[in-house]
Amino acid sequence: MPNTLHIESDSLILDKLGLNPKQLEAVKYFENPLLILAGAGTGKTKTLTSKIALLIASGISPSQILAITFTNKAAAEMRQRIANITPYCGGIWMHTFHALGAKLLRQHGALIGIKQDFLIYDTDDQKKLITLILKENGLENDKNKIPLYINLISKAKDDLIDENGYQESAEASGETNRLKTARIYRIYQAKLALAGALDFGDLIHKTCKLLKEKDDLREYYQEHFKYVLVDEYQDTNHAQYVLVKALSEKKQNLCVVGDPDQTIYSWRGANIRNIMEFEKDFKNAKTIILEQNYRSTTNILNAANKVIVRNRNRHPKNLWTQNNDGDNVEIIECSGEIDESRFVYNKIKKLTASGAYTYNDFVVFYRTNAQSRSFEETFAKMRIPYRIIGSVKFY
Structure with missing residues (x-):
């Protein structure tokens, strides 16, 4: 894939992007897997969209580019920014993880027994289903634990543990509560199947299962996608990591963008090791750090740098800016x-x-x-x- 690009012929598009030296280095790099460590306000989205625009300008079909975001809003913003750079951007696979999973399962889910017209259960649907399960199994006293059961089942799916694996683990532990959860998980999945439904956890879990079990399909998409890009990589969980690796491992045509300092979803399964160990997971990976901040004043950055430097589980970097000093940061201690x-x-x-x-x-x-x-x-x-x-x- 890297050898097909002709960067020199795309000088015109690069000139109009207005990138700083580090952003430009990240945009032009295609030789090996790339981690862009983008501090807050350093032009992460600009860099990512510029890289996609350059791929298109270099002759890569938009339909062979996969860009994964965490929110629909982020995907829409990226589409618009790319369209502002080049009009030839229709057909990019730009989706959230869940939307990507839903798309692949609707097209190929029948290979693992999933109907094309499956329903997608949201949190309210999950609550109703768990409530029914508790009622039918004499567990009405556990009604206050419905959010807990939903969380435990979702966590299991994020860790790629199906109902059978969870049952085996529960039996090995012998813990009463874990055994009860395993029973609920098993019934929950059976009722989802009867309803022809998947929940959000299934969209990624089942997609990983699909690509793992169907070698021909996995190899097709590994060949189809000439480049894979992932936004907010620090917030990926285990299932999302496995999905990204399944699609990019063969060609190593991967660029991820993130910042360990901005991890905010560890409470819902995000695994910071995915970004911290990127260079171990992907052979010959390169890291480029974006440190020039365009959003904040010098005083704000100095204060932020002094706080975050105490976090040992991070990639060292020091944000700086050409903006003015701004007002001093005040710290006020209150009694309550x-x-x-x-x-x-x-x-x-x-x-x-x-x-x-x-x-x-x-x-x-x-x-x-x-x-x-x-x-x-x-x-x-x-x-x-x-x-x-x-x-x-x-x-």
């Missing part, structure tokens, strides 16, 4: 949640009273949803308008 929310209120009130700011200029971040309550109480009491993003209001 109420004191904290009142401090924030007073700060906002003071700045808006100056006439230089409006309420729409402020954002309050918090670590957990529960922490919004004290801010909401204070803002409501003081009649400060606000809206919650990504959750629901307490009031």
